Structures are given as C-alpha cells and as structure tokens.
Amino acid sequence: MTDRIITLLIVDDHPVVRDGLRGMFASDPGFDVLGEAAGGVEAVELAQRLDPDVVLMDLRMPAGGGVQAIAELARRGTRAKVLVLTTYDTDSDTIPAIEAGATGYLLKDAPRGELFTAVRAAAEGRTVLSPAIASRLVSAVRNPAVPAAKVLSAREREVLELVARGTSNREIARELFISEATVKTHLTHLYGKLGVKDRAAAVAVAYDRGILG
Amino acid sequence: MTDRIITLLIVDDHPVVRDGLRGMFASDPGFDVLGEAAGGVEAVELAQRLDPDVVLMDLRMPAGGGVQAIAELARRGTRAKVLVLTTYDTDSDTIPAIEAGATGYLLKDAPRGELFTAVRAAAEGRTVLSPAIASRLVSAVRNPAVPAAKVLSAREREVLELVARGTSNREIARELFISEATVKTHLTHLYGKLGVKDRAAAVAVAYDRGILG
DNA sequence: AGGAGCATCAGCCGATCGGCTGATGGAGGG
DNA sequence: CCCTCCATCAGCCGATCGGCTGATGCTCCT
Numbered sequence: 001m002t003d004r005i006i007t008l009l010i011v012d013d014h015p016v017v018r019d020g021l022r023g024m025f026a027s028d029p030g031f032d033v034l035g036e037a038a039g040g041v042e043a044v045e046l047a048q049r050l051d052p053d054v055v056l057m058d059l060r061m062p063a064g065g066g067v068q069a070i071a072e073l074a075r076r077g078t079r080a081k082v083l084v085l086t087t088y089d090t091d092s093d094t095i096p097a098i099e100a101g102a103t104g105y106l107l108k109d110a111p112r113g114e115l116f117t118a119v120r121a122a123a124e125g126r127t128v129l130s131p132a133i134a135s136r137l138v139s140a141v142r143n144p145a146v147p148a149a150k151v152l153s154a155r156e157r158e159v160l161e162l163v164a165r166g167t168s169n170r171e172i173a174r175e176l177f178i179s180e181a182t183v184k185t186h187l188t189h190l191y192g193k194l195g196v197k198d199r200a201a202a203v204a205v206a207y208d209r210g211i212l213g
Numbered sequence: 214m215t216d217r218i219i220t221l222l223i224v225d226d227h228p229v230v231r232d233g234l235r236g237m238f239a240s241d242p243g244f245d246v247l248g249e250a251a252g253g254v255e256a257v258e259l260a261q262r263l264d265p266d267v268v269l270m271d272l273r274m275p276a277g278g279g280v281q282a283i284a285e286l287a288r289r290g291t292r293a294k295v296l297v298l299t300t301y302d303t304d305s306d307t308i309p310a311i312e313a314g315a316t317g318y319l320l321k322d323a324p325r326g327e328l329f330t331a332v333r334a335a336a337e338g339r340t341v342l343s344p345a346i347a348s349r350l351v352s353a354v355r356n357p358a359v360p361a362a363k364v365l366s367a368r369e370r371e372v373l374e375l376v377a378r379g380t381s382n383r384e385i386a387r388e389l390f391i392s393e394a395t396v397k398t399h400l401t402h403l404y405g406k407l408g409v410k411d412r413a414a415a416v417a418v419a420y421d422r423g424i425l426g
Numbered sequence: 427a428g429g430a431g432c433a434t435c436a437g438c439c440g441a442t443c444g445g446c447t448g449a450t451g452g453a454g455g456g
Numbered sequence: 457c458c459c460t461c462c463a464t465c466a467g468c469c470g471a472t473c474g475g476c477t478g479a480t481g482c483t484c485c486t
Binding site: 154155156178179180181182188189195198 | 461462463464465466467472
C-alpha cells in the first residue's frame with residue numbers, strides 16, 4: 001500500500017504555490033500530480049473527473065471557498081482524501097474544514113518531508129495534523145466545543161456588520177426593515193454568544209475570530 | 214542591460230513558495246537564484262553577502278518583518294532592488310513597504326510572465342506595481358496622503374485598545390489614571406482621525422488598518 | 427515669541443445603548 | 457406532537473455615550 005503511486009490534485013489560487021507543489025511532487029516517483037485547480041468549484045469538478053487519491057486544498061480562494069468544496073466532495077461521496085494546506089494556523093476555518101471531511105490539515109510552512117509523509121498518510125485515510133493545528137483542535141474539543149451556542153445566526157452577523165460600520169440601532173432597523181426592538185434583541189443575543197458586553201467589544205471579537213474583516 | 218543575467222535572493226517563510234519561485238526562475242537562463250531566506254533578519258544578512266540584483270520579498274514573516282528588512286537594506290545602501298511579492302492586495306503594509314524603499318509590489322497570484330517582466334524591470338530600477346496595488350496607491354496619494362492628521366497618538370491607541378475590550382469610559386479612566394473627561398476627549402479626537410462616529414466603528418476601522426488585532 | 431500637537435480637565439445635555447421581562451409565529455429535528 | 461432555535465416585536469429605565477464649549481500646561485519646531 002505504501003509503495004503504490006499516489007495520485008494528486010492540487011488546488012490553490014496562487015500559480016506560484018501550485019508550481020511549488022507540483023515541482024516538489026514531481027521530484028518523487030511515488031507521486032503523480034494529475035491536475036491543478038485554482039478554485040473550489042473547479043476543484044470539485046476535477047476531483048470527479050481525475051479521481052485522485054489525495055486532494056491538496058488551500059482554504060482561502062476567491063473562486064469557491066475551500067470548505068464548501070470539501071463539503072461538496074464529501075456529499076458526492078468522492079473517493080479522494082482531502083488534505084488541507086493553508087497559510088494560517090489562526091484560520092477560523094480549521095474546525096469547519098475538518099468537520100466538512102478533510103482528512104488532514106497542514107500549514108504551508110511545513111518542511112518537504114513532512115508534506116510527503118502527510119500525503120501518504122492521507123492516502124491511507126489516516127488523519128494528519130500540523131502540531132499547531134492539533135493543539136488548537138484539542139483545546140477546541142476540551143472547551144465544550146463552542147457548539148453552535150457561539151455561532152452567530154445570519155441575521156446576527158448582518159446586524160454586527162452594520163454595527164462595525166458605526167450604524168445606530170435605529171438605522172440598522174431601517175436598513176434591515178425590522179424594528180429597533182428586534183435589532184436590540186439580536187444584539188443582546190450576539191453579545192452573549194461572543195462573550196462581550198457592548199458593541200465595540202463585539203466588533204473586536206468578531207475581527208479576532210475572522211467573522212468580520 | 215536587458216540580456217545580462219539577473220541575480221536573485223528569495224525571501225519567504227514558506228518553503229513551498231520558495232521552491233515555487235526557485236523552480237520558476239531556474240527554468241529561465243536569464244535568472245540566477247543566489248539564495249533563499251526565511252525571515253527579514255536573514256534576508257538583510259544574505260543580501261549583503263550575496264549582493265543580488267533583486268530581492269524577492271514576502272512581507273508577512275515570523276522571523277523579522279519584511280518592511281523593516283526593506284528599511285534596513287535601504288539604510289545600509291544595499292545595491293539590490295527589492296520587489297515585494299505578497300498574498301494580499303489589502304495589505305496595510307503596502308504603502309509603508311514602498312516608503313521603505315521597495316522598487317515594486319506584486320501579488321503572488323501574478324502569472325509567470327508578469328513576474329519575469331517585473332523582476333527585469335526591478336533590476337533596472339523601474340517601479341512595478343500590480344494593478345490592484347497601483348490603484349490603491351493613487352487613491353492613497355489623491356487623499357492628502359493621510360498626513361499625520363490621521364495617526365493616532367500613543368494615548369489614543371491605549372484608549373482604543375481598552376474600548377475594543379469592552380471597557381467603559383469610566384473604567385478606562387480608572388485604568389489609565391486620568392479623568393473620564395479626558396477619556397472622552399481622546400475618543401472624540403480619535404473618532405475624527407479615523408473618520409467614524411462611535412466606538413464600534415472605531416474598532417472596526419482600527420482592525421482594518423492594522424492598528425488593532 | 428508663537429503656533430501646533432498632545433494630554434489633561436470641567437460641565438451640560440440630548441441621544442443612544444443595554445438589561446429586563448415577556449410574547450408570537452415559523453422552521454426543523456426527534 | 458413537543459422542543460429548540462430563530463426572527464420578530466413591546467415597553468421601561470438607568471447607564472453610558474458623544475457633542476459642544478472652553479481651559480491649562482507641556483513640548484517641539486520655526
């Protein structure tokens with residue numbers, strides 16, 4: 001199993017990164033890069049057509065988000081294992097990506113050897129995590145997961161976005177065609193979810209968690 | 214001038230990106246990659262020792278910021294032209310980097326050909342900017358340059374940081390050993406500088422500009 | 427000497443916010 | 457069918473905020 005050739009699909013919006021990865025894997029006869037995609041939508045399509053063992057996937061892409069692409073692949077029952085390869089260990093998409101079905105999660109600054117090992121592991125279905133990611137995961141699991149009790153609803157996010165622009169409650173109400181009372185309700189709720197007491201702190205926390213910005 | 218071999222130094226904290234760039238330039242006999250650095254400090258040192266024509270520099274790096282490295286190179290009168298190669302067109306370091314002495318500014322998703330052209334241009338001392346960056350620059354210049362009228366004082370930043378944590382004016386006053394009236398004065402001033410009307414928007418703008426977060 | 431910018435303070439007042447209590451209807455899961 | 461979550465709305469009230477006007481002392485630069 002370990003000595004079979006592993007086929008790959010590379011998904012990243014940066015040509016430079018795609019080149020780097022392709023070059024890396026080309027130098028090892030144990031791998032075969034079947035194709036490249038620059039966005040999530042294209043990735044899903046190519047994954048179906050080329051049927052690679054492993055998909056190396058960047059998360060932040062203009063043309064179709066990585067997380068959605070992973071979810072879509074899972075929904076279609078694609079055989080390929082998805083190995084997320086991203087720049088940020090602070091990425092707020094870490095947990096969603098894994099929930100969506102990613103087999104592993106590596107940072108781009110991982111050394112070559114680690115990458116190769118990770119791809120082989122992923123091909124066999126084993127989970128691989130960067131140490132930084134792993135530690136974030138365990139702490140995320142330790143803390144009651146933040147299980148949805150802290151996920152803002154779509155409406156709450158809308159309100160929060162307007163708050164970040166300096167919009168008053170009354171103006172928000174007009175903007176969203178709801179009453180001021182409802183705006184205040186949404187605010188009270190999202191304060192609770194974000195663990196803050198006022199709008200300024202809510203905006204700060206939202207930026208820290210990647211909800212805004 | 215155009216047909217001399219151009220020597221390069223690659224600076225990026227990601228091995229993958231360094232590989233990608235090295236591979237790209239290796240394929241063209243007109244370029245010679247002298248070395249690689251993973252951080253700003255190392256970059257300055259290598260630039261002095263290797264004396265490349267062009268330094269390809271990432272901005273966001275853990276080991277020594279790119280902007281500081283550029284400034285340091287300029288201070289030392291290094292011959293090398295610095296071509297910033299970054300991921301973000303929203304990067305708040307754009308203008309500082311150019312002020313620090315960068316010859317050009319490209320986004321990583323630029324196609325190969327553009328990169329080659331840009332490096333040759335940079336080697337000749339010509340300025341190269343990604344379209345997105347260029348447009349940001351002109352607008353930055355059109356607006357009176359943000360001339361210091363919009364730079365927060367140290368005290369104002371302190372107040373703003375506390376605001377972002379949800380601290381009330383009274384608490385901020387206690388925290389900083391000043392009166393509540395003074396806190397309000399600082400706030401009024403920084404609202405003016407940031408072009409906002411309330412604390413929530415101030416926090417948002419501060420995050421956008423990299424003042425907070 | 428004078429101006430600009432910063433940090434400090436005062437008082438007043440209307441606008442806005444946030445907490446509290448309580449309620450309704452719709453959607454989705456068990 | 458019941459429960460939960462979401463979105464919607466109401467009214468009350470004290471706390472907080474932001475604008476306005478005006479003032480002092482300090483430092484740095486011209």
